[in-house]
Amino acid sequence: METAGLINLVDHSGGADQGTLVRRSLYERVGQFDEALCRSQDYEMTLRLARIGKAVGTDKIVFRQRVHAGARGSEAMPIQVNNRELQWIEHDKIIFRDLHARLGIEEYLPQNEQNNIRTQKRLALLQRATVMARKKLWQLSIADLGEAAALGGSPLSQREKSVLRRAFASKYGCAEIIENDDLVYALSGVARSGPAGARIVLQLANGLRWRVRAQLLAGKWLLAMRYFRALKKLKCTVQRELTNIGPARPHSIENF
Numbered sequence: 001m002e003t004a005g006l007i008n009l010v011d012h013s014g015g016a017d018q019g020t021l022v023r024r025s026l027y028e029r030v031g032q033f034d035e036a037l038c039r040s041q042d043y044e045m046t047l048r049l050a051r052i053g054k055a056v057g058t059d060k061i062v063f064r065q066r067v068h069a070g071a072r073g074s075e076a077m078p079i080q081v082n083n084r085e086l087q088w089i090e091h092d093k094i095i096f097r098d099l100h101a102r103l104g105i106e107e108y109l110p111q112n113e114q115n116n117i118r119t120q121k122r123l124a125l126l127q128r129a130t131v132m133a134r135k136k137l138w139q140l141s142i143a144d145l146g147e148a149a150a151l152g153g154s155p156l157s158q159r160e161k162s163v164l165r166r167a168f169a170s171k172y173g174c175a176e177i178i179e180n181d182d183l184v185y186a187l188s189g190v191a192r193s194g195p196a197g198a199r200i201v202l203q204l205a206n207g208l209r210w211r212v213r214a215q216l217l218a219g220k221w222l223l224a225m226r227y228f229r230a231l232k233k234l235k236c237t238v239q240r241e242l243t244n245i246g247p248a249r250p251h252s253i254e255n256f
Contacts, residue, residue, distance in 0.1 A: 019062040020046070026053050038077045039084075039091040047099065051107075089136055089172050096135040100128070122151045126163050126200070134170040138183055141167070145190045149197035156199050164200060165207035174211060178226040188237040198241040205234040 030048040033041045071078040072087075106117040108127040113120055129144035156164075168174040176183055191201035208231040215224035 018065060022049060022053070037091055037094065038074055039072070039087045040095060043092075044095045047095070085172060092135050093137055096132060096137055097140070100132060100137070100140050103128075122148045122153060123157070123160055123163070125151075126160050130163050130167045133167040134172075136170070136172065136176065138176070138186070142186050142190060145187075145200055146193060146197070149190055149193050149200055152194070152196045156203065161203045161206075164203035167204050168207045168211060174208075177208065177230045178223075184230060184233055187234060191234065191237045191241050195242060198238045201234055202238045205231050205238065208234075 026049055029052060030045070033045050035041070037044060071080055072084055105121065105124045105128065108124040108131070109117070109120055117124065125144045125148040129141045129148065132138070132141040132144065168177060187201055187204065190197045192198075208227055211227045212224050212231065215221075215227060
């Protein structure tokens with residue numbers, strides 16, 4: 001698969017594994033399925049394949065999926081249907097902690113840009129930070145955001161802004177931003193680190209507007225207000241930093 005395909009997979013959990021045909025030689029190169037994972041074995045395998053193979057898609061319907069209401073997982077570790085999303089989140093965390101350590105930062109760029117990592121490092125860091133945020137690995141995400149902010153440089157490009165606005169767009173939702181004050185504090189710390197950090201957090205906050213809108217459309221007014229309150233907290237910190245620029249202050253993620 002092209003590296004852009006790899007970025008899509010790590011960012012969106014995309015791909016219908018049930019309809020995938022893979023050459024045996026590729027499976028032999030990447031090794032067996034990780035049976036230690038009770039969930040997301042197919043996703044983890046697809047990510048490994050995406051690093052060495054090239055994919056071709058089709059618009060045709062090649063399979064139909066029935067989602068049953070029974071238990072998932074293994075006989076030793078059954079997962080009830082009402083607990084499946086939590087287990088997906090926890091197993092995705094296992095996979096992406098490992099990916100954060102193993103994938104080179106340049107692999108978060110399209111293949112034709114990987115040779116430009118010296119000039120594109122900030123974009124790659126922001127891409128990885130967004131991926132980790134969507135997988136609920138906020139401590140790793142905030143570390144990458146802080147490193148990107150420390151690079152300074154030119155104002156954020158439209159591409160970088162677009163990447164950052166996806167951070168709160170996880171398919172699992174982003175309830176942590178309204179339930180965990182430590183996360184708001186840590187992100188505010190990135191904003192307080194200097195103008196570059198403030199502009200990064202501004203775009204993260206802008207991404208929360210879609211959460212507010214979705215809750216309003218669903219008639220969930222109180223939930224919409226909670227997301228709006230988190231958005232305003234982050235934007236107020238950004239505004240203070242951009243209008244009263246002083247010496248950079250370190251941000252702490254020790255409690256998150």
